[in-house]
Amino acid sequence: MAEKVDRLTRVNELLKREIANAIERGLITAPGMLVSVTEVRASVDLRNATVYISFFGGTPADRRKVMEELEEQRTHFQQKLARALAFKHTPVLLFKTDHRTELGDRVFELLNGGPDQE
Numbered sequence: 001m002a003e004k005v006d007r008l009t010r011v012n013e014l015l016k017r018e019i020a021n022a023i024e025r026g027l028i029t030a031p032g033m034l035v036s037v038t039e040v041r042a043s044v045d046l047r048n049a050t051v052y053i054s055f056f057g058g059t060p061a062d063r064r065k066v067m068e069e070l071e072e073q074r075t076h077f078q079q080k081l082a083r084a085l086a087f088k089h090t091p092v093l094l095f096k097t098d099h100r101t102e103l104g105d106r107v108f109e110l111l112n113g114g115p116d117q118e
Contacts, residue, residue: 067095074092
Protein backbone atom coordinates (compact mmCIF):
# COMPACT_ATOMS: atom_id res chain seq x y z
CA MET A 1 0.00 0.00 0.00
CA ALA A 2 2.82 2.41 0.85
CA GLU A 3 4.25 1.82 -2.63
CA LYS A 4 0.97 3.01 -4.22
CA VAL A 5 0.98 6.13 -2.04
CA ASP A 6 4.60 6.90 -2.94
CA ARG A 7 3.84 6.38 -6.63
CA LEU A 8 0.80 8.64 -6.47
CA THR A 9 2.83 11.31 -4.68
CA ARG A 10 5.47 11.18 -7.43
CA VAL A 11 2.80 11.31 -10.14
CA ASN A 12 1.17 14.32 -8.48
CA GLU A 13 4.50 16.14 -8.38
CA LEU A 14 5.25 15.30 -12.02
CA LEU A 15 1.84 16.58 -13.08
CA LYS A 16 2.28 19.72 -11.00
CA ARG A 17 5.68 20.45 -12.53
CA GLU A 18 4.54 19.89 -16.11
CA ILE A 19 1.39 22.00 -15.75
CA ALA A 20 3.31 24.79 -13.99
CA ASN A 21 5.92 24.77 -16.77
CA ALA A 22 3.21 25.03 -19.43
CA ILE A 23 1.64 27.99 -17.63
CA GLU A 24 5.04 29.62 -17.20
CA ARG A 25 5.77 29.23 -20.92
CA GLY A 26 2.76 31.41 -21.68
CA LEU A 27 0.05 28.89 -22.45
CA ILE A 28 -2.20 31.07 -20.31
CA THR A 29 -2.24 34.88 -20.47
CA ALA A 30 -2.25 36.49 -17.04
CA PRO A 31 -0.86 40.04 -17.31
CA GLY A 32 -0.13 41.62 -13.95
CA MET A 33 -0.68 38.36 -12.05
CA LEU A 34 1.37 35.48 -10.81
CA VAL A 35 -0.41 32.18 -11.45
CA SER A 36 0.83 29.23 -9.44
CA VAL A 37 0.01 25.53 -9.35
CA THR A 38 -0.11 24.81 -5.63
CA GLU A 39 -1.15 21.18 -5.66
CA VAL A 40 -2.29 18.34 -7.90
CA ARG A 41 -4.36 15.43 -6.62
CA ALA A 42 -4.66 12.55 -9.06
CA SER A 43 -7.07 9.70 -8.51
CA VAL A 44 -5.53 6.32 -7.73
CA ASP A 45 -6.41 5.02 -11.22
CA LEU A 46 -4.92 8.22 -12.77
CA ARG A 47 -8.08 8.88 -14.76
CA ASN A 48 -8.72 12.26 -13.11
CA ALA A 49 -6.63 14.93 -11.46
CA THR A 50 -7.63 18.09 -9.64
CA VAL A 51 -5.23 20.97 -10.19
CA TYR A 52 -5.26 23.72 -7.56
CA ILE A 53 -4.35 27.20 -8.81
CA SER A 54 -3.49 30.25 -6.69
CA PHE A 55 -3.06 33.85 -7.73
CA PHE A 56 -1.02 36.80 -6.62
CA GLY A 57 -2.37 40.08 -7.91
CA GLY A 58 -5.17 40.74 -10.35
CA THR A 59 -8.83 41.39 -9.79
CA PRO A 60 -11.44 38.70 -9.16
CA ALA A 61 -12.56 39.18 -12.79
CA ASP A 62 -8.97 38.63 -14.01
CA ARG A 63 -8.75 35.47 -11.93
CA ARG A 64 -12.04 34.13 -13.30
CA LYS A 65 -10.77 34.83 -16.82
CA VAL A 66 -7.61 32.82 -16.15
CA MET A 67 -9.65 29.93 -14.73
CA GLU A 68 -11.87 30.01 -17.84
CA GLU A 69 -8.78 30.01 -20.04
CA LEU A 70 -7.34 27.04 -18.14
CA GLU A 71 -10.58 25.15 -18.72
CA GLU A 72 -10.55 26.06 -22.42
CA GLN A 73 -6.94 24.82 -22.70
CA ARG A 74 -7.62 21.67 -20.63
CA THR A 75 -7.35 19.23 -23.56
CA HIS A 76 -4.18 20.96 -24.74
CA PHE A 77 -2.68 20.50 -21.25
CA GLN A 78 -3.69 16.85 -21.30
CA GLN A 79 -2.05 16.32 -24.71
CA LYS A 80 1.17 17.95 -23.48
CA LEU A 81 1.11 15.71 -20.40
CA ALA A 82 0.55 12.61 -22.53
CA ARG A 83 3.59 13.44 -24.67
CA ALA A 84 5.82 14.50 -21.77
CA LEU A 85 5.00 11.77 -19.26
CA ALA A 86 3.91 8.80 -21.41
CA PHE A 87 1.44 7.46 -18.84
CA LYS A 88 -0.87 4.60 -19.71
CA HIS A 89 -3.78 6.92 -18.89
CA THR A 90 -3.48 10.69 -19.00
CA PRO A 91 -5.77 12.12 -16.34
CA VAL A 92 -8.67 14.38 -17.17
CA LEU A 93 -7.82 17.68 -15.48
CA LEU A 94 -10.15 19.71 -13.29
CA PHE A 95 -8.91 23.19 -12.35
CA LYS A 96 -9.92 24.72 -9.02
CA THR A 97 -8.93 27.96 -7.35
CA ASP A 98 -6.84 27.40 -4.22
CA HIS A 99 -7.87 29.98 -1.63
CA ARG A 100 -5.47 28.78 1.08
CA THR A 101 -2.81 31.40 0.23
CA GLU A 102 -5.37 34.22 0.35
CA LEU A 103 -6.70 32.96 3.67
CA GLY A 104 -3.18 32.67 5.07
CA ASP A 105 -2.37 36.22 3.95
CA ARG A 106 -5.58 37.47 5.58
CA VAL A 107 -4.78 35.73 8.88
CA PHE A 108 -1.23 37.10 8.78
CA GLU A 109 -2.61 40.61 8.12
CA LEU A 110 -5.01 40.32 11.08
CA LEU A 111 -2.28 39.01 13.39
CA ASN A 112 -0.09 41.97 12.46
CA GLY A 113 -2.77 44.56 13.16
CA GLY A 114 -4.07 44.90 9.62
CA PRO A 115 -6.39 47.63 8.34
CA ASP A 116 -9.46 46.16 10.07
CA GLN A 117 -7.95 46.72 13.50
CA GLU A 118 -7.77 50.05 15.27
